[in-house]
Amino acid sequence: MKSSYLLINFLTILFPILLSFDSRVRFYESWKYTFPGLLITGVVFLIWDYLFTILDVWSFNPDYVMGAYILNLPIEEILFFITVPFACIFIYECLNYYIKKDLLAGVSRIISILLIITCITLLVMFYDRVYTLITFGLVLVVLSYVEFFQKANLGRFYLAFLVSLLPFYIVNGILTSIPIVMYNDAENMAFRVGTIPFEDHFYSMSMLLINIRLFEYFKSRKTISS
Numbered sequence: 183m184k185s186s187y188l189l190i191n192f193l194t195i196l197f198p199i200l201l202s203f204d205s206r207v208r209f210y211e212s213w214k215y216t217f218p219g220l221l222i223t224g225v226v227f228l229i230w231d232y233l234f235t236i237l238d239v240w241s242f243n244p245d246y247v248m249g250a251y252i253l254n255l256p257i258e259e260i261l262f263f264i265t266v267p268f269a270c271i272f273i274y275e276c277l278n279y280y281i282k283k284d285l286l287a288g289v290s291r292i293i294s295i296l297l298i299i300t301c302i303t304l305l306v307m308f309y310d311r312v313y314t315l316i317t318f319g320l321v322l323v324v325l326s327y328v329e330f331f332q333k334a335n336l337g338r339f340y341l342a343f344l345v346s347l348l349p350f351y352i353v354n355g356i357l358t359s360i361p362i363v364m365y366n367d368a369e370n371m372a373f374r375v376g377t378i379p380f381e382d383h384f385y386s387m388s389m390l391l392i393n394i395r396l397f398e399y400f401k402s403r404k405t406i407s408s
Contacts, residue, residue: 186246187258187362194353195265198272207279209272212401216271219396224263227389230316231255231263239313239369246362266386267393269349274342274394286337293340294329298322301384304371313370317381320388328395339394343387350386354378 183189202209234240235254247256286293301322308314328334357363358377365379373380 183246184248186360187242187256187357188248188261190353190356190362191258191261191265194269194349198269201276202272207276209275212275212397215397215400216268218400219271219393220264220267222396223267223389223392224260226392227263228253228255228260231259234313237312237369238366240363240365243360243362243364246360263389266353267389270342270346270390271393271397273346273349274338274397277342277345278338281341284335284337284341286340287335288337290335290337290340291329294325294336297325298329301325308371311369311371313365313379313381317384317388321384324388324391328391332395334395336391339391342394343390346386346390347383350383351376351378354382354386358382 198209201207202213232253232255235242242256242259247258250257252260301318304314304318305322308318329336355376355378358365358374358379361377367379370379370381375383
């Protein structure tokens with residue numbers, strides 16, 4: 183069905199938008215801090231995405247997209263970088279509201295160090311795979327910067343990421359099982375969780391981390407100016 187990818191985008195963002203008007207979380211009031219980060223991160227990842235189509239890292243099944251393309255990318259893929267981060271930031275804000283205690287604060291530094299070691303190890307092992315190299319390289323740089331230079335406590339981010347894995351497995355599972363997005367295993371580790379390439383988890387992590395840090399940055403600027 184040509185509208186499959188578009189429908190996935192629609193369903194991904196539908197409930198976060200509707201629930202944004204919940205009288206307790208009131209996430210709609212934070213939209214103005216969300217969209218600048220979505221724009222900045224979206225540009226970065228769309229450039230990445232475009233290059234990956236040129237390098238044959240992945241491609242899109244024409245049977246499941248509407249047929250409108252910008253720079254080799256179906257319009258649905260461009261929407262993906264709005265709908266998915268928006269939904270993840272919504273999850274992050276809901277968790278912050280309903281779970282007052284930072285449950286992972288005491289182990290966030292340990293998690294970060296283990297992730298950094300994992301990234302370095304996989305970069306050494308799979309330096310010749312484009313998707314693996316770029317994905318773990320970005321996570322390594324962004325995570326190291328946030329953890330050691332910004333000295334941020336990432337406990338709440340890690341909790342949000344863990345919760346976001348549930349919709350991640352649903353959305354990415356559909357995209358990779360049909361498949362709508364087709365991966366060239368010569369450019370990744372060729373290890374999958376179900377039908378999802380292992381790198382996708384870290385691709386999602388870097389996208390979510392950048393978006394949340396920008397979200398917090400724009401929100402803090404408003405607080406200071408007030």
